[in-house]
Amino acid sequence: MYLKLDAKLKRLVIIDAERCVGCQLCMFACSRRLGFAGLDKSAINVKSIGGFERGFTVVVCRACIDPPCLRACPVDALRARDGGGVLLDLSKCIGCRFCERACDIGAVFWDDSMNKPVICVHCGYCVNYCNFKVLGIEEMNS
């Protein structure tokens, strides 16, 4: 019912991180989208800014038009996605973690069990589970 995968030309955005309560339902949703319960397939991280009282940092992919992660990949496992961000070809990825290091906001996540990156596809599934209007989905120009 909540599953929406028509992700093209859309971008996941943070509407207001100040409203985040740190419930992490978005993180669970992200792994669930791929058929898992838990957190290690998630392309979102919600962490406190040095204690719950200070609020939360919500890390999601910004869908860069000229993505540093793409340029860092030595084996062309990443290609540009229409409207920004990248798509990952798992079969090419060698798990070198260059993309992870290239992303200054820490939005390339790591799946330890597979030793491959987790890249946001901007599907917006997580938005359906944000009860606090922190996350949103935005239409993009090609």
Added chain:
Amino acid sequence: MINQSNVLYIDLGRKSFYVKNRSDLFDKWLGGVGVALQLYKEEAVKSANPFDPGNTIVFAVGPLTNLYPLASKVVAVFKSPLTGNYGESHAGGRSATAIRSAGYGAIVIKGVSDRPIYLVISDKGVQFKDAATLWGMRSTFTVGRVLREALPGAGLRTIMRIGRAGEKLVRYACVITETYRHFGRMGLGAVFGSKKLKALIIHGKSSIYMPKIKIYRDTYDEVYKLAVKSGLMKKYHELGTSMNVLSINALGALPTRNLSEAKFEGAEQISGEDLAAKKLGRRVACSHCPIACIHLATIREPYPDEPYFYKTTFVSYDYELLYSLGSMLGISDTSGLLKLIDGVEVGGLDAISTGVVLAWATEAYKKGLIKLGDSLVDLDWGKADAYREAVKLIIDQPNEFYKALAMGVDYASKIYGGSEFALSFGGNEMPGYHTGPAAHIGYLIGSRHSHLDAAGYSIDQKIKNLSPQEIVDKLIEEESWRQILSSLVVCYFARGIYEPSIVKKALNALGYELDEERLKELGRRIYEDKQALKASEGFKPYELRFPERIFEVPTFHGSIDKNYMKAALEYYSQIFNEIIKKSSNLK
């Protein structure tokens, strides 16, 4: 069936650990309290003193942890230094998610370390770290900050720690997790302290492949919608538990000034409504809970020696704290009350017990049972600053009187007198509901003498004219069902969502073939097993006593009748004895 059955066994004395798959236990007892109880029975030394190496702490999560919303709690089982018998406490924060994500269904901690340590736990096992620098640190906030900055796993970890109260073995010291949640009741913090265990940091991010993904997603969505759309969680979502202050006060059920009254003239000032309007600064949630019932108030204090210089402190408030440290001590000044709550957090005490202990001390002081030379501060209703000093003294224990207070109200009143107004039930201090007979019977016969065992206050508010036997039956039925909730492990606030039909559905989606009847039977078995354990540790129902004070202050059911309460206890003793007989026959 999908469950995480790995149990991490830690020996603090030998600084060693191992992991063992215990699907035998998880298949039979689900998880949470069901499994923790069995692990405790296996590992704890029978009749051990709570501070002996033989006392064992078990943390457990359940089959719904990380899989469904509101399955956000961890159950801790241990021997309580406050009651000297079975101890159990629940907490949220990120503790449940962290334990499951590190790959464990339960963690068993036994032995005593020779020096202060803290543990860093992940899927790779346990690191034993030196806590000499953290030991004795004044504030639990600082301990949290140090560990937060020193260790990995931001957003994917729990940081459980004790304060100085735990180090100094105050019998009702708590364990704090994520700064604002607590394993509050029954003194787990003191057990940590006795083991020289300052903190536990658990981190991980594993996930489980879900074979029946569609059924799982659909069931998840059903629970999620109930949580955010049905109105079942509205109370917790909006004002939080503090919403109860005005309604409980209107019923004449809000214990005030050591329950010398049950209506507080300052209720308006300490109400959820007033706090939200004037002090609420932020709301936060436990991991995997879309409700965010944790309400943080702000106190803004000017520095006296420097103009235009302010300190802003966040303080978590809930109904129980507003009762125990507010109405119970006659405090209606919200800034003073919030600062007192902050003082309790800084030191790492259970707020309910601390408030009840101080309320007894104030009455005893006013009645001349103790002198200023004992109390060292002039204890007086409404004087928040004096109580804040007294909190520090409970932790420091500079004299015999504060040593006694640190043992709990039952002990202190046996030394100094005033047992008739010492609000202790089975050795545990009273929660904030003077609603009628069911609440008080519930405190006394509940396995951990807590209002959450069976919510007698709710029976009082819903049903009138029950016989003593009917009340006991209802309480036991509710407590038995709650064993399932705390085996799954879901938050009790979500009990309206996790009705038997939803629990069955949620479990079926994971491959469990349990129907509602079998779930209820299992709940009853866990309940009975708990009673048997209590009996083997020396619990005798006929030794239970109601504090005299509860008979002196009428409830909205009228004055509580002693004979009625006696009949309830006799009936309970009979049931208890039957359970014990049955369980010894099974052996």
